[in-house]
Amino acid sequence: MLERALVGKAGVAAAAPADAQRLLIDMSSIDPASTRRLAQSLRERTGMGFVDAPLSGGAPKALLGQLTVMAGGSEDDVARARAVMDSLCANYTRMGESGAGQTTKLVNQLLCAIGFQAVAEAVRLAEAGGVDASKLHAALAGGRADSQILREFGPKMAARDFTPTGRIDNMLKDLEAVQAFAQGERLPLPLAGAVSELHRAFVAAGLGAEDTAAMMRQFNGYARD
Numbered sequence: 439m440l441e442r443a444l445v446g447k448a449g450v451a452a453a454a455p456a457d458a459q460r461l462l463i464d465m466s467s468i469d470p471a472s473t474r475r476l477a478q479s480l481r482e483r484t485g486m487g488f489v490d491a492p493l494s495g496g497a498p499k500a501l502l503g504q505l506t507v508m509a510g511g512s513e514d515d516v517a518r519a520r521a522v523m524d525s526l527c528a529n530y531t532r533m534g535e536s537g538a539g540q541t542t543k544l545v546n547q548l549l550c551a552i553g554f555q556a557v558a559e560a561v562r563l564a565e566a567g568g569v570d571a572s573k574l575h576a577a578l579a580g581g582r583a584d585s586q587i588l589r590e591f592g593p594k595m596a597a598r599d600f601t602p603t604g605r606i607d608n609m610l611k612d613l614e615a616v617q618a619f620a621q622g623e624r625l626p627l628p629l630a631g632a633v634s635e636l637h638r639a640f641v642a643a644g645l646g647a648e649d650t651a652a653m654m655r656q657f658n659g660y661a662r663d
Contacts, residue, residue, distance in 0.1 A: 470537035477536040487515035492543035504528040510539035547612035553587040571596035607646030
């Protein structure tokens with residue numbers, strides 16, 4: 439879809455006049471190789487700059503204008519994009535040339551996916567031991583187990599609060615991109631494989647549209663009640 443929008447017959451490259459001052463900021467999440475190819479094609483056909491700027495933080499941070507954005511592109515293009523990004527995010531970092539932002543997003547999604555599963559298991563372990571799991575984030579604050587995912591999703595998972603903030607099937611899409619990248623580089627990523635299969639099981643059970651906190655359903659056979 440992005441390729442059609444940028445370099446298709448009626449896309450940006452076909453309609454935009456040649457102008458090296460123009461800059462396209464792509465905030466989608468696609469694979470790094472496609473990003474590099476699209477950036478090069480757009481530049482050759484129009485002279486337009488290109489910044490891949492995938493984001494992290496979800497709906498809560500978006501509403502506050504506090505997203506984290508990892509950017510790829512030339513130093514000049516990434517600097518020019520800051521005029522827009524400063525209104526959207528609290529953390530905007532250039533990670534390298536075209537595709538570097540998307541590669542960093544894969545890293546982000548891998549860490550998040552493993553973190554979500556770890557918190558789900560921790561909550562269930564606490565419950566099985568008679569511990570009030572809603573207090574875990576407070577009890578572990580400041581220690582090595584502390585994390586943004588624990589603080590945000592620990593209470594949600596303990597309360598079985600599945601209010602939408604991020605979809606399981608969207609995470610699976612990103613995990614499949616992680617695996618495809620790792621396969622191309624011949625990288626062994628055993629946890630990536632395990633957590634991908636967990637997400638794939640949710641999607642197979644018809645729960646792909648559920649919030650990430652619904653990973654707690656794995657402990658009751660994926661039942662909705």
